[in-house]
Amino acid sequence: xxxxxxxxxxxxxxxxxxxxxxxxxxxxxxxxxxxxxxxxxxxxxxxxxxxxxxxxxxxxxxxxxxxxxxxxxxxxxxxxxxxxxxxxxxxxx
Numbered sequence: 001x002x003x004x005x006x007x008x009x010x011x012x013x014x015x016x017x018x019x020x021x022x023x024x025x026x027x028x029x030x031x032x033x034x035x036x037x038x039x040x041x042x043x044x045x046x047x048x049x050x051x052x053x054x055x056x057x058x059x060x061x062x063x064x065x066x067x068x069x070x071x072x073x074x075x076x077x078x079x080x081x082x083x084x085x086x087x088x089x090x091x092x093x
Contacts, residue, residue: 008041011050015040015088018070024078024089036088040069054086 002010015037019026027033039053051057055067066072074084083090 004041004045007044008037011037011040011044014050015069019089022070022089023092025092027083027087027090032087036086039086040088052086 015026018024027036036053040050043049043051043053043057047057049064050069051064052067052069052071055071057064057067069086070084070089074089077084078089078091
């Protein structure tokens, strides 16, 4: 069984790769980034999917698919606000 910190490191690596590919950057505040990555890891451990840590898993598979990170809302939020709701992905500048 993978331990929480190993899984969290994998989440970091995955989000970093995604951010680079999508033209974003991860939250430059290391403490805030750590908090979000921790939430993402907890959701993965609990539900078996990378659900957005700042959204509620409803149990409705069709609805919940929308909130698998990166959620369907993140691109619009980054465009509009400069970052996604969770403050994981930010505009690259």
